[in-house]
Amino acid sequence: MARRLVLGTLVMPNGHHGAGWRHPDARFGGDESFDFYRGIAQTLERGLFDVLFLQDQVCVRDHGGVEVQSRANITAHLEPLTLLSALSVVTRNLGLVATASTTYNEPYHVARLFASLDHLSGGRAGWNAVTSFTDAEAHNFGREAHLDHDTRYDRAREFVGLVRDLWDSWDDDAFVRDKASGRYFLPGRLHVLNHRGRHFAVKGPLNVPRSPQGHPVIFQAGASADGLDLAAATAEVVYAAAQAKADAQAYYTTLKARAAALGRPPGLPLILPGLHAIVGRTEAEAKAKYRALLDLVDPVVGLAQLSMFFTVDLSGHPLDGPVPDVPLTQGHRSRQKLLLDLARRENLTLRQLIGHVANGLGHLTIVGTAARIADVMQDWFQDGAADGFNILPPYLPGGIDDFVDLVVPELQARGLTRTAYDGRTLRENLGLARPANRFTPAPAPAALAPA
Template identity: 55%
Template sequence: MADKRSDEIKLGVFYWPGGHHVAGWRHPDGETDSAFNYQRCVELAKTAQRGKFDLFFLADLVGIRPENLDAQAGAARAVYFEPLTLLAALAAVTDRIGLVATATTTYNEPYHLARKFASLDLISGGRVGWNLVTSHNQAEAANFSANPHMAHADRYVRATEFAEVVKGLWDSWEDDAIEANKETGRYFDPAKMHFLNHNGPLFSVKGPLNVPRSPQGQPVIVQAGSSGPGRDLAAQTAEVIFTAAESLAEGQAFYADAKGRLAAHGRSPDDLVIMPGIFPVIGRTEAEAKEKYEYLQSLVQPSVGMFLLQHLLGRDLSAYPLDEPLPDLADHDGAKGRTEVILRMARKDNLTLRQLYLNVAVARGHNVVIGSPGQVADVMEAWFDGRAADGFNVLPPVFPTGLNEFVDLVVPELQRRGRFRTEYSGATLREHLGLRKPAFKAPDAR
């Protein structure tokens, strides 16, 4: 048995309209309008804050695939708020929970993105994080005059320099640069304002950013890439990793690998929080939870399940029989980390395409836990103490009931065991996660 850790489990909730089960929106409790109903988003963020969650997380894509529209029409995943806009609105109606939004390095410019997140961090009082991603499909490229879409390796080269520029811009002002001294007539100290003067292979950015530093110094950088290049980028830049692992052993292997890459960049294991996804189906008893799960599975439309599987694997599978095992597939240029998770799942249990799309419809390769609140807490403790996770990104099957059940049933169980906070002790996202405030680093020292 693993030694019990002395720190506490970190918790995020991954918001996705309707729920994380692909048929969650069809459940009688499922919301059908939360993707574009601001008040519903407010209620969910406040519920997570009531549960003392570390953060509320918003994903994003900047395109809709033009193929298989009839299948896509069966999933509530085509329309939703632009995440930075929603984050600003949520910052105004919450006061403690961290707020993390996704923004791509492939189809943004560093100055724009740095300025927006720096502003959000000030507005929220230091509660914001940036989920740094690279865009992974041609549908996104088509909206930004990019034809063809940038190759996988090139996307990560761009992302690495992009992140370097953004972090440099966030250090345009020292913490005490703004004097606002009415007696002397000086608003800021010019010696404490710094030009970046970045000239790299892809970006030329003079700076400075016209937004000062926030109470947490810089927004927290989150990363979700699990491929080799994704892990390398995370080792250099990330402070939180969202990842997918189906089993404890897979989680432990990823955890050891990710933490093991930090030393090469002058970083320590405490500089990175690893939060795999967990998909909890909660019942008062295990039997009740299993009944809930089977009902959700009965709502999956085959065309929708296949579309989701094809989207995650980045290829057309329509020529293959549904009730035969997944064939060998050639490499592709999409999101490689998630593809590897799903292929391992298929090979391990020799799943047919039908079985695989039903598995993917549940949690897209994340850990599925079906049981009572105590059983869910048992799994979380095992992963936490077993060094497979520092915390979890919770993926409720159905919104709002899945989140309500977790907050009302699982959180009190974790608190009873002394594994999760009963009150917030800090004000910023960094304080929640136990991450240090980054010291100011002048451009000439970078």
């Protein structure tokens, strides 16, 4: 099968632009409405997307107090696994991916939830494994502060390996359900883990049969040194952030090389940079949409959002002054570095950096026609910077409608994306192999017939 662009989208409740919810064409419902998400999922499936992705945080984001929070667009949202289970009933081919934190969950819970979603969806589940990065989450789980960076990643490595082992608790053919003999499953096809590690002790087995994909697809978004190590060892798809093609190429080359050195299959992991696309039928229309969104940005909210990322209070700094020097902290280090590098490279004021953050939280932003957006996607795809893109619509549902109606046909005309789904499962559509059960010996090679 010829290599083609992978298309995913991160569906935030009110769009990905910081002021997207205030756009005249934005519709509300992402906080609570199943019908809202059903329409988006079916539009994505019409556009032959691979993945609908729902991020998650187990807290109300702390944007500098209730007054600032009351003006922000991301405060409450539905629990993603529940929502994706419902969406599995009204879609047929779209991959359904959700975040679950390795810091605020237990491996057995995560293994069980995603295996169940894989069964309910007929093999379309994916898990975005993250370590989380805010103290606000810690406060909901009996902790005064978020775990330090090294501990989070040490825990995450054990967590991901344990989830994969739990997914292999049963062989694919374990459940014979033989009424005549009275045998429901074959005892030799059950695998009990008896895991004892630094962070977890789990006997097993998982109380869900092995799922249609064997393992739901593992997604990650690591860019720190520890994040790269974890992604190279375990991820099958990686969400990335890059403003410049050269930076994307460097990340792409580094991560693929690390994975190859660990003996991973060629081409893994697939790398999807975020793309905040503002599409117009003309350049003038696209630029008008962009200016309208920027005019709606509330600098107080933007400043609080920057403070959250840097875990440093920036409220005392002048908006039209330079971006202050801040140390990298225990929080979201890779995004901190990306934003600081951008500010230094383009000599941005604090207000200008707020504008960039509003445009997709520092991801690549392209404003233009479908042809211009497709040009950039094709260039990055064919020049070793991306295997596809995670589309970040500025507002909903119009941002997704624009991309599906205008950009997807342009990509199809260039032979970059599919015109029909290739398979039934997410793995099949991504071109990923179905993993063998690690507890089941591989069949011995057949003996050669005598000459």
